[in-house]
Amino acid sequence: MADPRFHVPDLNGAEVQLAEAEGRHASQSRRLRPGDAVMLFDGRGTEAAGEIAAVSRSGVHVRILRTWARPRLRPTVTLAVAMPKGPRQDVLVEKCTELGIAGLWPIQTDRSVSEVSDHKLDKWRRTAIEAAKQSGQAWLPVLSPLRRLGDVLAETAGFDRLFIAVPNSDSPTRWALDVGEVESVLALIGPEGGWTESELAACADRGCRAISLGPNTLRIETAAIAFAALLHASLGRA
Template identity: 35%
Template sequence: MQLFYDPDLKSGIHALRDEEARHAFQVLRKRVGDVLDLVDGRGGWFSAEVKAISKRECLLDVTELRREVSRAGHRTTLLVAPTKNIDRFEWILEKATEIGVDRIQPILTHHSERKRIRLDRLNRILESAMKQSLRAWLPELGELLPLQQALEETHLNDLRLLAYLGEKETPLLRNNYQRGDNVSIAVGPEGGFSPEEAALAQSLDYGFVSLGPNRLRTETAAIAAVHTIEQLNW
């Protein structure tokens, strides 16, 4: 299945957004009468017949097939520090979307080496990963925030967890999460969270968890965390 994405989809005649229209015409060589599968990033699945198509426009006759109430029975928020190598951060976004995440909140920490990100490019990464993995929900991507602000803005009803190496007897994530819990989990940068940041997190009701005995790169830790949560919800 080749999925198309348009956040403004609705039943009836609809002009596909420019980028997707160009892809349909120039890359996939779609023609009048072809049927496309589409999602709106908010749980909606659609089918549409191409009524007119050119380099500039793709007109569709759209029918809504079904609507998912939510991505899953739980909500996962990943707070993660962007990596110095932006390719590694883009990989986090791609894989977390494929596995299943609802919100990604980039964080600025004491050891952060990347202090700027391009949300427009990163949102395109999320869109592509959503379509590739045949999902109808587009994860929300927040602006880069200082750690304290990001921690404070966490949903009050979430289980709050911080992946931290500074404690000898830190419980494993898999032993500290219950199926169905909404969760916010924070993963630090290269160099990890500082003791002061860990203390701040504790003051905001974040509990420490371990992702295993080995020291992991930021991107590995982020995906290990998301995958563990999703696996425990299968």
């Protein structure tokens, strides 16, 4: 059985203290005691093997035995998504974190139905941490504040491949597999009401390739997960 994993933002030093929630999980849920082996990760590619040094009212301390770096897989995948409502947001964040996306940019489109508050971003970060712990990810996705579609398109020069999911499109799915040796991919997932013609034209002007995710009409979170899984599998990550 794999050693339990815990998120520690800073792995510098010979010993670290787990954050309150992580410490409670270690001592109460996992019932770890001094000498028990654990794995730590900082969410930025550094991992560490450690052992519980002390469990007390002041917290759980872990002695770091060794650290190493895990490079992020290439190409990196950033999803720009018109987020769904309610708990479906958490499903999207959880599953896409498991699939190793590098970033999630919530976007405001003409037909968007969801706002993004600081509270939601904090909740998504906690969801991403739990998903990374479960799936063995060393990297956490960068979660961006809400952006307008036009602002996202203004930043596309930083990506090597641009895709836009278009429901019931005749565009070939194989385009998503044609990533070669590129370093970065940006994929746009629109609202359930669909993209407007002006939005599609603006994306096409920036070089976004339309891609179909199949003949069915997918919910937002399903489309985001499907694209992440498609690229994940095409790179031999699955």
